[in-house]
Amino acid sequence: MEVKRICQWCGKPFIAQKTTTCYCSPQCSKRGYKHRIKERKMELRHIQEMQELRSNLEKQEYFTFSQAARLMGVSRQYIYKLVKEDKLRASRISGRMALVRR
Ligand SMILES: [Zn+2]
Known part of the structure; x- marks a missing residue:
């Protein structure tokens, strides 16, 4: 064949x-x-x-923007955007911006 x-x-x-x-x-x-x-x-x-x-x-109680970006499979810029739009909660923890679990 x-x-x-x-x-x-x-x-x-x-x-x-x-x-x-x-x-x-x-x-x-x-x-x-x-x-x-x-x-x-x-x-x-x-x-x-x-x-x-x-x-x-x-x-973890908190995680960094880059960790969140990797986890969600998006860019860090996108995470910043979500925070800016108040869709994610972020705080300054020990001098760095970090995302807080809701
Ligand atoms: Zn070949």
């Missing part, structure tokens, strides 16, 4: 012998595989970081 496919690594069209083939050559397969592993690792690390951040923040 021959199937026309696009190489997932280099983007070139090729004829695949099996429907499961995603790459035009062993080289592309190797590179693509390594890349996928790397991406997966990065994804896992990101998830772990977010979980750590979250569990840290659970214990």
Whole structure:
């Protein structure tokens, strides 16, 4: 069985012998595989970081604008905007602006 496919690594069209083939050559397969592993690792690390951040923040009474931004997946500017619009409560704690849990 021959199937026309696009190489997932280099983007070139090729004829695949099996429907499961995603790459035009062993080289592309190797590179693509390594890349996928790397991406997966990065994804896992990101998830772990977010979980750590979250569990840290659970214990905190206050948190900084950058922590809040990371947690909410928005920019710090956006946090400032929310504070300005009184959608978030912020106080000056030990010289730094921090967000207060409601
Ligand atoms: Zn290729």
